[in-house]
Amino acid sequence: xxxxxxxxxxxxxxxxLILFFIGGLLTTVVPPLVDKSWAKPFENADPSRGPTGKLxxxxxxxxxxxxxxxxxxxxxxxxQQTRTLLAxxxxxxxxxxxSPISTPDEFVYDNPHLFGTKRTGPDLSRVGGKYxxxxxxxxxxxxxxxxxxxxxxxxxxxxxxxxxxQAIVAYLQSLGRAKQxxxxxxxxx
Amino acid sequence: xxxxxxLQAEREAAISRMHEDTTAKFFLVxxxxxxxxxxxxxxxxxxxxxxxxxxxxxxxxxYGRLRALHVxxxxxxxxxxxxxxxxxxxxxxxxGVKLWSEKLGVATAVLWxxxxxxxxxxxxxxxxQGLEYAELPLPLDVLVVIAWVMFGVNIFATVxxxxxxxxxxxxxxxMGCILWTAFVYLTxxxxxxxxxxxxxxxxxxxxxxxxxxxxxxxxGLALAYYxxxxxxxxxxxxxxxxxxxxxxxxxxYVWTGAHHMLHGPISQWLQTIAIVxxxxxxxxxxxxxxxxxxxxxxxxxxxxxxxxxxxxxSGVVFYLLTCFQGPMHSLRSVNAIVSKTxxxxxxxxxxxxGAFSFFAxxxxxxxxxxxxxxxxxxxxxANWSFWLFLIGGLGFFVTLxxxxxxxxxxxxxxxxxxxxxxxxxxxxxxxxFFSGVLMFLGIVTFAYNILATMVGAKPAKxxxx
Numbered sequence: 001x002x003x004x005x006x007x008x009x010x011x012x013x014x015x016x017l018i019l020f021f022i023g024g025l026l027t028t029v030v031p032p033l034v035d036k037s038w039a040k041p042f043e044n045a046d047p048s049r050g051p052t053g054k055l056x057x058x059x060x061x062x063x064x065x066x067x068x069x070x071x072x073x074x075x076x077x078x079x080q081q082t083r084t085l086l087a088x089x090x091x092x093x094x095x096x097x098x099s100p101i102s103t104p105d106e107f108v109y110d111n112p113h114l115f116g117t118k119r120t121g122p123d124l125s126r127v128g129g130k131y132x133x134x135x136x137x138x139x140x141x142x143x144x145x146x147x148x149x150x151x152x153x154x155x156x157x158x159x160x161x162x163x164x165x166q167a168i169v170a171y172l173q174s175l176g177r178a179k180q181x182x183x184x185x186x187x188x189x
Numbered sequence: 190x191x192x193x194x195x196l197q198a199e200r201e202a203a204i205s206r207m208h209e210d211t212t213a214k215f216f217l218v219x220x221x222x223x224x225x226x227x228x229x230x231x232x233x234x235x236x237x238x239x240x241x242x243x244x245x246x247x248x249x250x251x252y253g254r255l256r257a258l259h260v261x262x263x264x265x266x267x268x269x270x271x272x273x274x275x276x277x278x279x280x281x282x283x284x285g286v287k288l289w290s291e292k293l294g295v296a297t298a299v300l301w302x303x304x305x306x307x308x309x310x311x312x313x314x315x316x317x318q319g320l321e322y323a324e325l326p327l328p329l330d331v332l333v334v335i336a337w338v339m340f341g342v343n344i345f346a347t348v349x350x351x352x353x354x355x356x357x358x359x360x361x362x363x364m365g366c367i368l369w370t371a372f373v374y375l376t377x378x379x380x381x382x383x384x385x386x387x388x389x390x391x392x393x394x395x396x397x398x399x400x401x402x403x404x405x406x407x408x409g410l411a412l413a414y415y416x417x418x419x420x421x422x423x424x425x426x427x428x429x430x431x432x433x434x435x436x437x438x439x440x441x442y443v444w445t446g447a448h449h450m451l452h453g454p455i456s457q458w459l460q461t462i463a464i465v466x467x468x469x470x471x472x473x474x475x476x477x478x479x480x481x482x483x484x485x486x487x488x489x490x491x492x493x494x495x496x497x498x499x500x501x502x503s504g505v506v507f508y509l510l511t512c513f514q515g516p517m518h519s520l521r522s523v524n525a526i527v528s529k530t531x532x533x534x535x536x537x538x539x540x541x542x543g544a545f546s547f548f549a550x551x552x553x554x555x556x557x558x559x560x561x562x563x564x565x566x567x568x569x570x571a572n573w574s575f576w577l578f579l580i581g582g583l584g585f586f587v588t589l590x591x592x593x594x595x596x597x598x599x600x601x602x603x604x605x606x607x608x609x610x611x612x613x614x615x616x617x618x619x620x621x622f623f624s625g626v627l628m629f630l631g632i633v634t635f636a637y638n639i640l641a642t643m644v645g646a647k648p649a650k651x652x653x654x
Contacts, residue, residue, distance in 0.1 A: 073253020
């Protein structure tokens with residue numbers, strides 16, 4: 001058939017589509033059917049926190065903050081995945097506690113996903129609770145005031161808009177907190 | 190009594206009268222204009238890495254928005270549109286018939302311009318879907334689908350009406366591109382809307398990888414397969430090898446999207462499949478590149494003063510390098526170092542600029558004088574554009590790969606604070622900015638040369654009429 005495609009456009013079309021769909025279907029449609037963890041929120045080890053632990057859909061304010069995060073293209077520079085590499089768990093960790101790696105079941109409410117492909121700034125998958133609101137306000141006004149050498153742009157139009165600022169901080173504080181990986185008293189500051 | 194030579198010249202004149210090429214001209218003029226405009230955006234965002242305060246307080250000109258404009262402007266405003274324009278020129282000639290409908294073609298070009306201008310507005314306004322390469326808002330996605338169907342109908346109808354039974358490999362790649370792009374685009378822009386989290390990321394990256402692998406690769410190779418033999422006036426080395434390249438590409442590419450998620454929150458077995466197929470990409474790449482090099486055997490001296498051929502063959506070398514990097518990058522151990530570093534833009538730019546844009550530039554240099562029945566405005570300027578692109582490109586690619594490895598090694602040592610790894614990259618980004626300036630000068634000389642050729646052709650045409 002492939003040799004016939006030399007002369008017959010119909011044979012070419014059929015061949016090209018068949019070969020494409022074998023790989024296409026096996027790598028996009030089949031995987032979520034095989035691996036159920038892609039679509040199910042993770043179970044919490046502590047039953048008193050409910051079957052899905054602290055993983056919950058975002059609140060309206062957090063969703064608004066997430067929309068700002070997408071609008072400004074924050075995801076071009078900040079990934080949201082703690083990979084299965086030791087260095088990632090150390091860097092996403094906090095005060096000597098290593099962060100757990102990201103698992104598929106953490107992200108079932110994420111739309112669009114924000115895993116990212118490029119780190120120009122640090123990964124944010126576990127940033128929730130690490131810095132307080134005042135820190136974020138200064139950082140959005142001018143990142144270099146807090147982190148000399150940073151190349152993050154200033155975001156005065158967010159820092160000066162109280163509603164937008166509160167929303168994006170609320171979203172950032174939600175990141176990675178469902179996993180409950182730090183000692184209770186280590187949150188904030 | 191006419192000599193054989195005169196008869197031949199008459200036949201060629203008759204063929205060139207047959208083709209109107211209005212659509213091809215329209216696509217080329219607009220895409221080259223966008224190449225220039227988005228080039229300004231490109232050096233602006235490169236400058237922001239070195240001077241982060243630059244234009245920083247103006248929301249539409251902040252990095253996150255200009256970057257979206259840069260990616261979409263270069264991929265869809267310049268490269269895909271230029272490749273489509275060249276396809277509108279190449280396919281009717283290979284089929285020995287006129288383009289099926291010049292009117293439909295012009296309508297497609299108009300619609301494409303509406304899409305690009307809409308993209309400019311929405312990207313600057315921050316109306317961004319948050320999915321890589323699929324940033325355009327939904328209404329524009331729908332227009333892209335309509336434009337693609339119009340393009341496909343026109344090309345398929347031309348192929349169906351062809352005079353020559355056997356189809357040259359360029360036609361296969363064009364048809365493959367139209368079909369695969371349709372499904373890849375629908376997956377990346379529409380299927381993702383019905384999913385969340387990891388499943389959505391898997392679909393997104395199937396699209397991202399295959400935007401390069403099944404959109405830009407087949408249409409780029411289609412052009413290279415046409416222009417390398419044409420520009421060097423040498424027949425293609427092997428028909429059989431081109432078949433191997435085509436059918437292995439058709440089968441292998443679509444499996445590889447999950448290599449964007451190595452070490453990430455996605456099933457291990459899917460990562461392994463993606464790695465295996467990524468390594469298998471070496472088969473189609475080797476088949477294609479060997480074919481091109483063998484075609485040039487004994488013809489390399491032509492490179493000295495043939496600018497389109499210079500672009501084509503350095504494009505082939507960049508294609509080989511980028512397609513060697515891809516499989517290596519997909520190995521878990523290499524991936525642990527370079528993934529998410531500045532190595533990635535170095536790699537992506539070599540594919541999209543170094544390989545496929547070089548093919549499109551070569552094609553533009555080759556066809557524009559022929560379409561406008563004139564001579565290229567300046568051969569010297571064309572040569573300058575080549576060296577500016579080549580030196581700027583190499584400066585960009587090489588510093589980012591080295592910088593990326595260095596960055597990855599620093600990241601893998603948790604004792605180094607993250608901000609130190611940012612500061613360490615500043616020299617790399619400075620070199621990237623100046624390389625970007627060189628590439629932009631390449632764009633300027635290229636665009637000026639092409640437009641001057643078109644403008645200069647008009648009085649000659651009027652005089653003839």
